[in-house]
Amino acid sequence: MRILFYSGGLAGSGHIVLGLAVAAALRRAGLAAEFSILTASNEFAHLAELEEVALRPIPAEDAAALGPERYQSSALYQAIVATAPDILLLDMHWFALDAFINRLPCRKVALFRQVAAGFFALDLPDRPLRFRPLDYDLVLATEPGFSLPFEARRIEPLIIRNRDEILPPVAARFELGLAADAQTCLFPFNGHAWEGDEAWKSFSYLEDEGWTVYRSANRQGGLFPAVHWFNAFDLLVCGAGYSAFWEARYFDKQAFFVPFARRFEDQAARIATGGDYQPTANGADQLVELLLAL
Secondary structure (H helix, E strand, O other), X not given: OEXXXXXXXXOOOHHHHHHHHHHHHHHHOOOOOEEEEEEEOOOOOHHHHHOOOEEXXXXXXXXXXXXXXXXXXXXXXXXXXXXXXXXXXXXXXXXXXXXXXXXXXXXXXXXXOOOOHHHHEEEOOOOEEXXXXXXXXXXXXXXXXXXXXXXXXXOOOOOOOOXXXXXXXXXXXXXXXXXXXXXXXXXXXXXXXXXXXXXXHHHOHHHHOOOEEEEEOOOOOOOOOHHHHHHXXXXXXXXXXXXXXXXXXXXXXOEEEEOOEOOOOEHHHHHHHHOOOOOOOOHHHHHHHHHHHO
């Protein structure tokens, strides 16, 4: 079985992490699937290599290049056709495939997290775009606390590791050289490059109060996947993007979340609606079970 995960996301590492979460779940299930990620070129593509997952970067393309008249020559369409997937997993960016989604012979699964109300109805200068659920074999809502304007099946958030797959506290602290009795805080930011420094302005006091703060960013190095070392830390200070937020909630970490503006999602709303919610399962494992049933 050949599975292709596509995301057109450009801000941060989260869209690649989602694809890696699916790859990890396929491995846990023992499936001999040929899995790969297709995404717009960005500075986090190297994370897939760390997880030994194939990733093909393509240039970001505009509405004209992906429109009805020109899509066949687009890098996106040609990459999908060349991969010839049995299953195409779409992460959020439905509009990029609008002109040709119903021409693809594979099974199609759309994954949606919290989005703005107008996300599924876009008016371009030359044509209107409307999301058509019937073009997909399965439409999934992958986090609680929001509704979609069409029927969708709900699963828990997709997480890159299960709870029994990360280091225990002693081993995690030993690997990072952290003292057993230290108050420790992980400060990982992988959104826009400036966001970590901006958040630090509000949390630099932690060091003054005696906390050992481990700052991590994955553009160049850093801890990845950070959850592997979560048990080394008493506190997280992180963004409120999908992966950062739900990793903290899934592993039940004490955390301060710092929301930043995004085009399609409201990170402050995610904090407000999901702050007390702890996932009971890994949505990536639930997704794999559903894929096997297609």
